[in-house]
Structure formats: structure tokens, C-alpha cells
Amino acid sequence: MNELYPIGDVARRTGLSVSAIRYYADAGVIAPSGHTDAGYRLYDVRAIASLELVRTLRDLGAGLDEIRRLLAGGTTLHDLAAAHLELLEARMRDFQARRAVLRTVVRQQTPAEQVNLMHKLVSMSDDDRARLIEEFWTEVTAGLDLADLVGELVRMRPRLPDDPAVEQLEAWIELADTVRDPAFRSAVRGYFRETFRGAERWPEEEAERLAGILTEAMIAARGGEPIDSARARELANRYVTTLATLTGDPDVDRVRRQVLDADPGPHTARGTALLGRYHALVATINGTPRPSGALGSVWLYRAVGAL
Template structure:
């Protein structure tokens, strides 16, 4: 039998802690000496060791008491362990999120020197916007997007200025010159989001709900609303041919590939290359491959996309593939089909 002081020395606990465990009925000594001192039997020590182990695993005293007592302790223990595991998983997820946010701030601190005496350093600006950003994106997503934004910033700024100039000139949303810029805006957004349309829509929704995040990128809310109206017209035209599920399946990150294809098509048009030449057949094969990739190999979606861009004049504004190029593709395809006997 151990006195409370001896047990305290063996376990590294304080006498006060052991007294508290006794008072709440968690570890009660089996006996007391004639002088009234607490005496702990080996079974009491083993129980105390269980309490210490569970405390090290993060359990609270109330849960420990439930786990070590009751008519069905094994069943209770299982439920408490599962609950504790869920809490630990949540804490780990939160810790990972905090770590990503700290990494994001550390990444942004590096921009301070490039700020060149700005009124407020980039990381302080980001710190103020972090709650708004975090409501829509994980820190990992945000770090990737903001890093990408820094890489593409030089291409974005002239585009923003051109859109703002048209807004001040009161150019309507369906005007060809604004629609061309809307296509460029969408292409840049896809580059920013690595072709992830769902991510781009989330980014646009964040700017709409928290305009200060757009200002952080140098976009005035009025400019954002203006280009948003133009983009909405393009999306409405597209959705006359594809439904919402099909739209989300599209690979929207192929702008550079379409531009490369358009350069080749324009060259064939200027050179007057015949539609039955190897060059023409390669052009058709590249067209079909790009369209299939855009539609994620969905044949029905390929047809719908081709029909949308062929029949909606608004979608043709700003797209690298001109009506003349589409007509060329059709002529090559007809020339490639076997004639009927």
C-alpha cells in the first residue's frame, strides 16, 4: 500500500492532483491509515496509470471516468475513443489549414521588397483579406492561385485597363469589342485556375461577394461587374446548347492550343492549300482531337459545342477560330468522306 506522497513521487503527479482525483471519484484509494492518510493498493495504481495514459491521449477527466466505469465499459470506451479520434482528426485538419495559411503569409512576405515603399506591405494586405479568401478557398488552393496571379499579373493589368476604358465609354455588354475582351478575360481566368472551371466560378463568386478581394488584384468592383455582364452573355449563349452538367465537364484550359491551331488554319487559308492535301488532313485531325479533349471524349458534347460556336455569333467574337476557319474544316471533312458510288 502506498501513501499519497509516495504515489506522487512514483508517478510524477502532484499530491494535489491525486487529492482531486479522489474527490471526483476517479482514483479513490482503497484504504486509509489509522491517522487518516490515503493508502493506494496495486489495483488503484493500475487505475491511475490508465488515467495517465488516457490523459496523454487528450481525453478529459469526465470521459475517462465514463470509460473506466459503468455497466458496459468496453462499449463506452469504444464510443469515447471514436469520438476522441474524430476530434483529433478535426484538430489535424485545422492545423494543416493553419500551416498552409502561415506558408501563404511567408510566401507573401517575400513580395515586400518588390513593393518598393508601398503604403502597406503585401503580406499585411493579405492578412486583412484572409478571412474573405478562406471563406471560399482552402489555404493550399489560395497559395497556388495567388502564386499564379503573380506570374500572370503583367498580362492581366493591360486587359483590366482595356475593359475599364470600354466601361467608361459606355460600350454595351454585347458589343464585339467588349466580347473579344470577355473571351480574353475567360481565357486568362482559365490559365489562372489551370483550366478548372469550377474553381474559376468560385473565384468569381468570391469577388462578387467580397469586392475587396478584387481590389487586391487591381480590379475595381464596377469593372468587375461590367465584364461580368459580358461574360454572362457568353455563358448564356453556350448554355443554349449544353446543360449545366456538361458545362462543368468541359476542359476550358485549351485557349493556347486553339490559338496554335488557328495559326495553322490561317496559314492554309492564305496559301490556298487544297482540302485534300496531307496538311489539310492533319489540320482536321488536330481539330477533332482538340474538340474531343475539350468535351472530355464525350461525342454528344463535342457535337453540342461545335454547334454552339458555329451558330452563336456572340461566341465567335474573340475566339481564335474564325467562321472562315470553321468553313475550311467543313470542306476538308467533306473532301475526306468517301463518295457514294
């Protein structure tokens, strides 16, 4: 026998109020299973289970029309859940973006006029972020005919994951603000001009070869390659040999001593100060280990010293 329960018992079983159960009945969501002689509503076990499902779906944000279609067989629970999951994840991304902006405002005591800019930066699309970083590197390396090195620099770009943490969003806000700063761009541009001063007078093939060695050194430094490894010795020897060709000095050992005598400390310290924070922020955004701080040129200088 299919036992029927009065609405008060149903309310206690489901955690719904009596008025809510009546509302769902009047809205055509869950109809009573029967009535008493006095006209009071009665519900069987299946109806009670449906009411419990309705309560759960409502708690998850489902609308009555969606629930009505689900119970009538017009949609599936999977499709309903997938649609709400997508909506919820979009809202969570928006909340995380807002949280990142507010945390940055609190931490940096940001002026009111910059808050709107911060929100725009954190809300940029993947394509917009890529364009901003590529435009930065294009400007600061303009005129350098060193395709391999410039290409490697451009590839060192941030890539926010689909579901970034607040820390990653905060790092992006700082990075985007930094690369948009004309003073920072001018300083980085000056550093590269100084680093590759005279490169335009080098034979193209040798210049590209040297740029390729510096690119490999940059990758090795970021990867933590020891300066006394076989790979480091090979790069250091190629570097010294290429410099000997460029300077026209056949004495490779003398060129090596000249490299070591030309202490790159002050110049490299400037480059590390300029680009160290950039690399650290990119590492945070990409979820990768932070770089050691040594630029490729420093690593290569130390590798030459270890020969």
C-alpha cells in the first residue's frame, strides 16, 4: 500500500516549510499525491523524494522553470547541472577578479582614479594580454637585428590559467601596470641598446650566432643548469670562439681573459633590477618556479670563468 503523508509530516521530512510545499504545488512543480476528505493535501514517498530534489536544486540556484522541465522529462539532470556549473564558474572568476583588485587597492593604497584601470587590466581577454606583452617587447627591442634572442624574450610571456588564483591575478595587475609605464619601457630599451651596442656592425651570421648563444644561456640559467656542467662548458667555449671571430683576435684564450676582465657586475645589476621583477611576476602568473635572479649574461660570464 502506498502510504500518504500529511503536509506537516512532509515539511518535517524535507526541511521545507508548509507554505513552500503549497507554493510548489500551485506552481505545477510537485502536485499532491492525494487529498483527505476535508481537502488537505497528501504526499507519497515519491513526491517527498521529488520535493527533496527540488529543495537541493533550488539551493544550487536552479529556477522553477528548469526544475519543472527536469521533472517533466524535458531536460536531464546532467544538462541542468552542467549549465549551472558553467554559470557558477563564470561568477567565481568574476569574484576572484574583484577580490584581486580590492586586495591590491588595500595593499598599495591605490588612488581612486586607478581602481577602474586595475579592473580593466584584470578583466582583459587572453588575446588582449598577449598583445600588451608582445607590444612591450617589440618596442623595447626595436632595431635589434637579433631574431633568436628577441623571439625568446617575447616568448617569456604570462599565461593566466582558466581558473587563476587571486595571487596570479594580483601579479598580472602589477605586471600589466609595469609594462605600460613609459619610464619602465624607456629604461629597458636603454638597457638593451647598451647591451648590444655595436651589434649592427657585426657580420649578420656571427651576430645571430652570438644571439643564439645568449638565448641558450638565458634558458639554461632559468632552468638551473650548473655553470660547470658539460652543457655550460660547451656554451662558454662557443661564446668565446664567436667573440674571437667578431673581434678578429685569433688568440681565443686571450679573448676569454678579456671577457673575465670586463666585469659585467654594474651593467648586469641594472638589467637584473629592471627585469628581475618582470620574470618573478611572470613565474607567479604561470605557476612556475621563480627564476634565481641571474640573467643569461651573468650565467654565461660565470660559465666562462669556470672553463
